[in-house]
Amino acid sequence: MKEKFSALRFLLAVGLVLGLVSDTFAQRKAVMPAFAKKVQAAGIYDDFPEPKPGDWQFEQREPDQSFSQYVQSQPVRATKQRKFLYVQTLGEFTEKQEEILDKTCEYLEIFYGLEVRRLKPLSDSIVPKKARRILPGTVDHVQFNVMYLMEKVLYPRLPENAAACLMFTSTDLWPGNDWNFCFGYAAYRYRIGVWSIARNGDPEDEQQYTDVLRRTLRLATHETGHMFSMLHCIRHRCNMNGSNSLEESDTQPLEMCPVCLAKLHYAVKFNFRKRWTELQEFYEENGLLPEAEFAEACLEAQ
Ligand SMILES: [Zn+2]
Ligand SMILES: [Zn+2]
Structure with missing residues (x-):
């Protein structure tokens, strides 16, 4: 019994040591790529603002996720076997909404450096009565339950x-219970996410x-960043802010921001010069001028 106990203690100790070694190894490996360090040193990113009442971070107080912590979390990554970003549409879209969707697919392909493929569109008649509601306080504002869409429609x-x-x-979304609405929802581990353009404004209006x-x-x-297991960012003003x-x-x-870019690079391995050159072209073609200037500053920082 005594021997058994000692053997168990030894195994536990080995386990702990291996754990420490693998943590240290992961940390040593988790060095920010050079391009991310260069854009960070260029000082072109604004700091995260002090949260005010009503802001996401003031209400949620989310923790920071460093690049090393991200690597250690064994995030979802693109692989040789899993290398496409799929887009599934649900329900009807106006011509202008379709145009915005096409541009979004083009942008996703550049931003993530992964080929985007469209799945056959689904009719919203697939959403049953139990997964729909009229937003309380309105007469006809339809919402779909995002959890139902994730679990029963998208995941299968x-x-x-x-x-x-x-x-x-x-169509507008809500995540259930006492929430009013949500813009979108993504799973950190299951490679799926749903988002709505219902609250983004009217693209028919020039x-x-x-x-x-x-x-x-x-x-x-x-939302795609969340699908690659990225948490909200509280380092800089950044796409991944809540x-x-x-x-x-x-x-x-x-x-x-540079930290989130390093995570993105770990997840999908893009070429920074190709990425920012194509981003700059996309922004210029679509009248997104501050973004085009920013992409140019990132290229100059290299
Ligand atoms: Zn988010
Ligand atoms: Zn960030």
């Missing part, structure tokens, strides 16, 4: 070779078009 259709699969709907495009691009890339409202997310940039 997840292609085996998907790095991630994103569902896009023009005055709003660029804002609607910018919001949709940010939402799509932000947001409580449209007003708050409108203050947040499209681009990720």
Whole structure:
């Protein structure tokens, strides 16, 4: 019995030592890539603002996730077998919404450096009565239960070779219980996410078009970041900042900060020069001029 106990203690000790070694090894490996250090040193990223009442971080007090912590969390990553980003649409879209969706797919491909594939569109008649509601206090504002869409509609259709699969709907979403709505929802481990453009504005209105495009691009890339296991960012003003409202997310940039870029690179291994050159072209073609200038500053920092 005594021997057994000692053997067990030895095994535990070995386990602890191996644990420490593997932690240290992962930490040693988790060095920010040179391009991320260079853009960080260029000082072109704003600090994370002091949270005010009503802001996401003021309400949620989320912890920081360093690059090393991200690597140690064994995040979802693209692999040879799982290398496509799939987009699944649900329900009807206007012509302008379709245009914004096409641009979002183009942008996702550049932003993540992964080929985007579209799945056959789904009719929203697939959503049963129990997963729909009229938003309390309104007459006809329909919402879909995002949890139902994730679990019952998207997950069973997840292609085996998907790095991630994103569902896009023009109907508003709510995550259940006493929540009013949500912009989107993504799983950290299951490679799926759902997002709605219902609250992004009216793209038929020329005055709003660029804002609607910018919001949709940010939402799509932000949710995809969660699907690669990235937590909200509290280091800089960054695409991965959490947001409580449209007003708050409108203050947040499209681009990720150096720490989140390092995580992104770990997840999908993009080429930084190709990425920012293509991003700059995309921004210029679509009238996103502050973003085009920012991409140029990132290229100059290399
Ligand atoms: Zn988020
Ligand atoms: Zn960040």
